Amino acid sequence: MNDWSRANFLDLNTFRGLGEDPVYHPPVLTDRPREWPLDQWADAPRDLGYPDFARYQWRGLRMLKDPDTQAAYHDLLWELRPRTVVELGVYSGGSLVWFRDLARLMGLDCQVIGIDKDLSRCQIPDTERTGITLREADCSQLETFEPLRGAAHPLIFIDDAHSNTFAIMKWAVGHLLEEGDYFIVEDMIPYWHRYSPALLTQYLASFRDVLAMDMVYANASSQLDRGVFRRSTTKE
Numbered sequence: 001m002n003d004w005s006r007a008n009f010l011d012l013n014t015f016r017g018l019g020e021d022p023v024y025h026p027p028v029l030t031d032r033p034r035e036w037p038l039d040q041w042a043d044a045p046r047d048l049g050y051p052d053f054a055r056y057q058w059r060g061l062r063m064l065k066d067p068d069t070q071a072a073y074h075d076l077l078w079e080l081r082p083r084t085v086v087e088l089g090v091y092s093g094g095s096l097v098w099f100r101d102l103a104r105l106m107g108l109d110c111q112v113i114g115i116d117k118d119l120s121r122c123q124i125p126d127t128e129r130t131g132i133t134l135r136e137a138d139c140s141q142l143e144t145f146e147p148l149r150g151a152a153h154p155l156i157f158i159d160d161a162h163s164n165t166f167a168i169m170k171w172a173v174g175h176l177l178e179e180g181d182y183f184i185v186e187d188m189i190p191y192w193h194r195y196s197p198a199l200l201t202q203y204l205a206s207f208r209d210v211l212a213m214d215m216v217y218a219n220a221s222s223q224l225d226r227g228v229f230r231r232s233t234t235k236e
């Protein structure tokens, strides 16, 4: 008999806590001892750098938010007490479960909505979906966002998909955000500032009458660096 006919195959998209995923295993250092002697502290190599893919998880689900960013969102949730969190970019879904759990712990009545063009990598089990709405859609199509118009406020809108960001920001300002609501651009502002500084500053300046950068959270972590915007006036 062949191997394939004897094997019991797991569904890789639905199995949670997959043992192969490096996030669940501490790294194995092969070229240096993990326990470095303190009498040679000054000679320790510093070339490992930081992983290019964050190693964070929430209750067994990968979550691409580092601890500083988690702390900033904790404070923002507590301060704003949002009724809705919309996150563009679901990936494993860990951040959606984390937002839902944190809001629950705080006693908030908050609906979490995740939008992604590819939900096949989402590993949120069916038993963990209370308070979470998943929508498969492409951020390049603005009609994707129409159903959000009925969402409760205060509202936090997070762009962690990095596609069509400024067109979405324009749509959100025009059709969704009320005074005090947030539009947050994760990760990308430092890159755009480095590679397209003129366009970035021009785009941001065009929102000067309707959005302001919240300086409490815009300096709170590298992922949120200069990307936390608050709706400053009510809709015309």
Ligand SMILES: C[S@@+](CC[C@H](N)C(=O)[O-])C[C@H]1O[C@@H](n2cnc3c(N)ncnc32)[C@H](O)[C@@H]1O
Pocket: 062, 063, 064, 065, 087, 088, 089, 090, 091, 092, 093, 094, 095, 115, 116, 117, 118, 137, 138, 139, 140, 160, 161, 162, 163
């Ligand atoms: C950085 S991951 C999201 C991580 C997640 N928010 C977290 O914190 O754990 C980015 C996700 O954006 C999705 N994405 C990329 N382009 C998109 C688009 N045009 N429309 C919808 N989703 C998109 C990808 O499929 C991917 O799952």
